[in-house]
Amino acid sequence: MISKAKIDKLICCLCGNPIEPVGTWTQGCNAQPLADGRCCQTCDNTRVIPERIRRYYEEARAAKPKVFDDGMGGTYRPGAVIEVPKWKK
Ligand SMILES: [Zn+2]
Numbered sequence: 001m002i003s004k005a006k007i008d009k010l011i012c013c014l015c016g017n018p019i020e021p022v023g024t025w026t027q028g029c030n031a032q033p034l035a036d037g038r039c040c041q042t043c044d045n046t047r048v049i050p051e052r053i054r055r056y057y058e059e060a061r062a063a064k065p066k067v068f069d070d071g072m073g074g075t076y077r078p079g080a081v082i083e084v085p086k087w088k089k
Pocket residue numbers: 012013014015016017039040041042043044
């Protein structure tokens with residue numbers, strides 16, 4: 001049986017508001033990479049997730065494109081448009 005004892009709510013490390021339980025989960029969300037700690041659902045949705053997405057695209061843009069050997073003397077890059085040589089008639 002779930003105890004109805006008062007649960008001390010965690011405090012969001014980003015906005016300072018109490019973290020509301022979701023079902024029986026009382027530990028909020030991971031605030032990384034903005035902070036080492038737990039945050040509320042609102043901060044997760046409006047600050048943490050957008051920052052993770054922004055960093056993902058920042059890293060993806062900075063990464064050098066990988067070039068693969070096609071095993072037939074050529075190379076290709078993922079996402080590159082491949083031009084197929086036309087057969088001579
Ligand atoms: Zn918050």
